Amino acid sequence: MAERRRTGRRNWLAASLVILGIGVLVAATWTDVDARTRSRNEQGALAAADTHLARLRHRVAVTRFAAAVTKATRNALQTSIGTTMSQLAVTNGSLANANVHAYVQGVGIDTLQTCLGGVKGAFGQISAKNTTQAAKDISAVSGACTQLAGGTSTGLVYPFDFPDPSVLLVGQNYYAYATNSVAGNIQIIDSTDLTHWTAVGNALPSLPGWATANYTWAPAVASIGGTFLLYYAVDVAGTGQECISVATANRPQGPFSDKSTAPLECQKSLGGSIDPASFIDTNGTPYLVWKSGGPGSSKIWSQQLAPSGTSFVPGTNPSPLLTPDQPWESGTVEAPDLVSTGGVYSLFFSGNDWNSANYAVGVATCTGPLGPCRDATPSPILSSGDGVAGPGGESVFADTSGNYWIAFHAWVPGAVGFPNSRDLYLRRLTFSGPAPTVAPSGS
């Protein structure tokens, strides 16, 4: 019985131990499984997180790539904008220039059309033998034509054919006379300011019977004893002889009348006399200076006029003043004009070929109205350049303030030689030093 009890206790102990062991094992297994589950879950979460991280990184990379591409696109766009803006600025600049150019051209076209209209009108009037209206037609467009010829900075005041000008001041009015052209035998224009000139018409509507029409030139007008005397060169009909005659009028704008039966001066043996200019000495004595001969034989003369101015003082003879002696003159001196200032007699003259750009103006100093004279300077005082070509046919006058001016004709550079026009120019003249000085262009 006791044995059975011991055996029962042993069995119970063994069973308890087994149960305990099993319990321990179950607990250990459960915690192990739990640990493994947690570990697996954590690793799963880690894997998911890694995957998420990888996806995020991929998205970051993709986004950054897209940003880089977009940035490149933006930079390219901005470069294009810069280039376009630059091109736009250049284009707008060119457009502005083109518009300004077009505007200036438009003004130029208007000016050209205005000038051309006047010239065409004058042409029509001359065809209809109405020289006075022809002169008025062109003088009406003088401003436009002056602009086309380069403006007034060169001294241009009358942009039409107005050769061998001579200017006379009467009261407050200036009268300019010139060789036959649009206005007729002797052209006359007037001005009150020396800048704006208006055609008056033909100063010498009719010629004496011995004269040849269309061959009258180089006029000079003087006021002697209340009468206006027009000295001019003219061809003798039938002979072609070049001579000087004189016409009179009781007012400066004419009409002048020449009732002579013969020329005032011819010097046939010397090849003829042309280019007269009157000179009134300080004591009131009138003289006439002129040129004789042609190229190679030209000479400038002077002779005292009678008090009436229509003839020479009886018993007097022409006195030679000047012959060509300078290379630039090329054998020709002509178009004289004698001026007295401060007791000094200055003889202005033109030299070389009138129909070329070599024509120029020189000056000689004389001891008196009848000479002798010698060159004040070996070079011309006015020649081609400075906006003019072949200046000559000059005359000197004083304005209402006593300032001296030189009136001359010149070709527009690039349009030298007849039938181009010899336009009228005025420039200030200063008597100082060994020779008078002509003001440059623009002054």
Added chain:
Amino acid sequence: MRSLLELEGRPFPAEPPAPPRLTRRARWIIGVAATALFVAALGYLVHDQVQARASYGRAHTSLGVTQRRTRTVSAELKEAARDLRDLKTQVGSDTTALNQDSAQLLGAQTSLSAAQTHVTQQASLIGSLQACLVGVEQALNELAVGNQARAIDALNAVASSCTAAEASSG
């Protein structure tokens, strides 16, 4: 059952022999083996659990690192996305500006082309007018001194220019 047998007068059957009991030695071996097995199992479980916990610890640490990186990368992604959005906005506005500028440039180029054509036409007209003026003025000067034939020659020389000028002037 026995009573029933006794009643029937039949002899009782002999009792079955008791199963042989394990010897002390066998029980000892079995106990040791069971204990060893138990210890082995428990050791394995403990070892495995330690490994599992270590693995969990590593995974947890890595997860923390990964989560921090994820936050950083998320921030980077947001920044990159913002940059991209800004850039796209800029591209949009730049595209619009470029289109406007291009249209403006095209208009200016068209205007310039027209102006240059106008300038060229006017230059041609000026050339014709100048030539015509020179010829008419020469004709005027010739006619003024009675040279009718030369005046006509001068006019003929510039007739085409004068015609062109009149045609251009409308």
